Amino acid sequence: MSSEPQKFTVGWLYPDLMNIYGDRGNILTLLKRAEWRGLNAQLKEIQRGRTDDLTDVDVFFFGGGQDREQALIYDDLIEHKRDHLEQATRNGAQILAVCGGYQLLGHYYQTADGERYNGIGLIDVKTEAGKKRFIGDVVVQTNIEGLEPSTLVGFENHSGRTFLGGTATPLGRVLHGRGNNGSDHTEGVIQNGVIGTYLHGSLLPKNPHLADHLISQALKRRGGASLSHLDDSAELAAHGWILQRAQRR
Numbered sequence: 001m002s003s004e005p006q007k008f009t010v011g012w013l014y015p016d017l018m019n020i021y022g023d024r025g026n027i028l029t030l031l032k033r034a035e036w037r038g039l040n041a042q043l044k045e046i047q048r049g050r051t052d053d054l055t056d057v058d059v060f061f062f063g064g065g066q067d068r069e070q071a072l073i074y075d076d077l078i079e080h081k082r083d084h085l086e087q088a089t090r091n092g093a094q095i096l097a098v099c100g101g102y103q104l105l106g107h108y109y110q111t112a113d114g115e116r117y118n119g120i121g122l123i124d125v126k127t128e129a130g131k132k133r134f135i136g137d138v139v140v141q142t143n144i145e146g147l148e149p150s151t152l153v154g155f156e157n158h159s160g161r162t163f164l165g166g167t168a169t170p171l172g173r174v175l176h177g178r179g180n181n182g183s184d185h186t187e188g189v190i191q192n193g194v195i196g197t198y199l200h201g202s203l204l205p206k207n208p209h210l211a212d213h214l215i216s217q218a219l220k221r222r223g224g225a226s227l228s229h230l231d232d233s234a235e236l237a238a239h240g241w242i243l244q245r246a247q248r249r
């Protein structure tokens with residue numbers, strides 16, 4: 001048994017362009033919670049252009065971006081990242097994708113002016129922007145087995161309306177807010193090792209249970225590791241505060 005601490009690598013897609021509404025907090029949370037469990041936590045920034053081998057990445061993070069930023073990266077995602085992400089998720093790596101990133105992992109994102117940015121079709125969803133933006137707190141009752149608490153809280157700000165195809169499962173049901181499209185009460189998606197969501201804020205600092213779910217899912221491909229308990233009282237107090245605020249509104 002090597003005494004070397006197990007490596008845990010987070011891959012951050014387009015950190016310069018797809019990173020809004022505090023998305024960076026998700027990176028810090030994944031790295032810190034892995035480090036606090038004695039893992040050798042590493043960050044790999046993945047920019048535009050030809051990409052080296054990504055098979056060492058355990059969890060990919062793909063943040064949000066305005067239409068302008070999405071227009072700057074969607075071609076690169078198809079040309080230089082699609083094959084890597086397909087192979088990585090087939091091998092058990094996880095992807096957390098928020099808003100603009102979530103949309104481009106689907107079949108396409110169409111702006112309010114009708115411009116279409118093709119996605120990589122890793123998840124069976126399509127998104128078309130509406131005229132009115134969905135902005136505000138969101139509370140979701142998740143479909144993830146055994147997640148405790150079973151709610152996720154965050155903040156949404158998007159014009160896109162996302163619709164799930166027949167092979168995709170929603171991340172959960174909207175208890176407060178608009179979610180995927182403001183009409184079918186679904187939020188996000190879970191499919192092929194991808195968790196897609198409209199929850200910014202950032203998401204993971206107020207939902208440490210989801211961060212641990214991603215870390216333990218990803219470590220399964222390295223033989224698995226049970227994660228030691230952490231004192232999340234501050235994180236869960238923030239979670240509870242958003243729950244109460246949403247209920248008051």
Ligand code: GLN
Nearest residue numbers: 064065099100158159160
């Ligand atoms: N540009 C996309 C939309 O408006 C995504 C926005 C975001 O990432 N917050 O829906």
